[in-house]
Amino acid sequence: MFPKLDPLLHSELRLAVMSILSDVKSADFTFLKKQTGATAGNLSVQIDKLSAAGYITVEKGFKGKMPCTTCRITESGAEAFRKYVEALKSYISQK
Amino acid sequence: MELNEELTAQQSLDLITKTLNNSRRDITRDGGKYFILWGILLAVFSLIVYALWKSTGRAEWNFLWFAMPLVGYPLSAALKKRSESVPDNLVSELISKTWRIFAVFAISVSALIMLSSFLIKDKLAGMFLSVSITPSILMLFGISESFSGILLKSPIVIAGGLVVGIGGLLVYYLSGLLVEQMLIFTFAGIVLALTGVLMKNQKN
Numbered sequence: 001m002f003p004k005l006d007p008l009l010h011s012e013l014r015l016a017v018m019s020i021l022s023d024v025k026s027a028d029f030t031f032l033k034k035q036t037g038a039t040a041g042n043l044s045v046q047i048d049k050l051s052a053a054g055y056i057t058v059e060k061g062f063k064g065k066m067p068c069t070t071c072r073i074t075e076s077g078a079e080a081f082r083k084y085v086e087a088l089k090s091y092i093s094q095k
Numbered sequence: 096m097e098l099n100e101e102l103t104a105q106q107s108l109d110l111i112t113k114t115l116n117n118s119r120r121d122i123t124r125d126g127g128k129y130f131i132l133w134g135i136l137l138a139v140f141s142l143i144v145y146a147l148w149k150s151t152g153r154a155e156w157n158f159l160w161f162a163m164p165l166v167g168y169p170l171s172a173a174l175k176k177r178s179e180s181v182p183d184n185l186v187s188e189l190i191s192k193t194w195r196i197f198a199v200f201a202i203s204v205s206a207l208i209m210l211s212s213f214l215i216k217d218k219l220a221g222m223f224l225s226v227s228i229t230p231s232i233l234m235l236f237g238i239s240e241s242f243s244g245i246l247l248k249s250p251i252v253i254a255g256g257l258v259v260g261i262g263g264l265l266v267y268y269l270s271g272l273l274v275e276q277m278l279i280f281t282f283a284g285i286v287l288a289l290t291g292v293l294m295k296n297q298k299n
Contacts, residue, residue: 010102012110019114024122024182031180035118063180085111091104 003087006080008053013038013046018081021056021073029069047071055080118184120297123247125181126190127294129171133194134288136167138281145277154273157228160205164198186246193246197239201232229276233263236283240290249293255286 009015016036020027033043047069050056055077059070073081102110140163147156183191205228237260244252263279270276 005104010107012102015102015107015110016114019111020118023115023118024184025188027182028180031182034179035114035121064176068180085108088104088108092108 003083003090005087005091006084008049008055009080009084011046013042014050015084017043017046017050017071018055018073018077021071022078022081026059026070026072028063029071032071050077053077119186122181122184122187123297124295125178126187127291127297128174128178130291130294131288132170132174132291133167134284134286134291136163136170136284137287138284141277141280141284145274145281148277149274158209161202164202190243190246193239193242197235200235204228204231229267229279230264233267233279233283234260236260237263240286243290247294247297249290251293252290255290259283259286 009018013036016038017032020032020035029040029043029047032038032047033040036043038046047056047058051058051071054074057072057074059072061068061070140160144156144159147159148154208228237256239256240259241253241256244250244254244256259279259282263283266279267276
């Protein structure tokens with residue numbers, strides 16, 4: 001029986017954001033935007049969804065005089081991401 | 096990248112791999128500029144100390160080395176402030192910490208040996224100063240550079256560390272020269288800067 005894939009992570013942009021955040025301590029909005037190639041609006045919406053699910057934390061502050069949004073993966077987010085990857089692997093290995 | 100709920104398992108795994116690789120590559124590339132900066136500084140300072148030591152015959156010019164972090168750290172901070180914000184990952188953090196430890200050891204060991212030889216005012220102070228510090232710094236440099244190479248999975252960088260650490264020591268002991276040993280550090284600076292160039296040009 002295949003494990004169920006987390007619907008929140010099974011989306012291209014959210015998955016990309018989680019992949020990046022799983023590898024770094026934290027990343028700011030500009031870096032995530034550059035890495036994913038997403039529009040600011042779309043990225044912002046997806047970040048809010050991940051934040052609402054408790055997968056990431058979002059901290060708004062300033063870098064010098066410029067506003068800066070910093071995202072960080074939470075423990076539950078890291079666990080969900082790990083389970084998602086495990087589920088993907090089991091899908092592929094049982095093909 | 097737009098929303099696409101129709102990802103297959105393979106596509107999802109590919110996306111994760113590609114995103115991680117791109118992100119890691121950009122983080123590594125960003126770190127390259129600091130290697131170039133410190134490499135150039137090391138080469139320039141070694142040439143300045145070499146020129147002054149050679150022309151005056153005074154080993155005390157080695158105290159100039161302490162000006163290197165005073166120049167390097169503000170430049171490094173300015174470089175970080177001016178460039179795009181790039182996060183740290185495990186590899187970049189380990190490389191950064193390795194070189195910070197190198198700096199702590201290099202500065203404190205040099206300071207201890209230089210100050211003790213200065214305070215003792217021994218006739219051979221100049222000789223003691225030059226003989227004791229260089230091998231230690233070369234070994235520390237070689238270890239730090241090789242470890243960076245392991246983290247970067249770059250055999251060229253590992254080899255660079257071995258060449259400076261072991262090759263530099265051999266040149267130092269076999270040549271028996273005092274002033275010219277500064278040129279080993281010039282070479283080490285070039286190796287460091289080239290490591291930075293490799294990092295900046297890293298592909299997935």
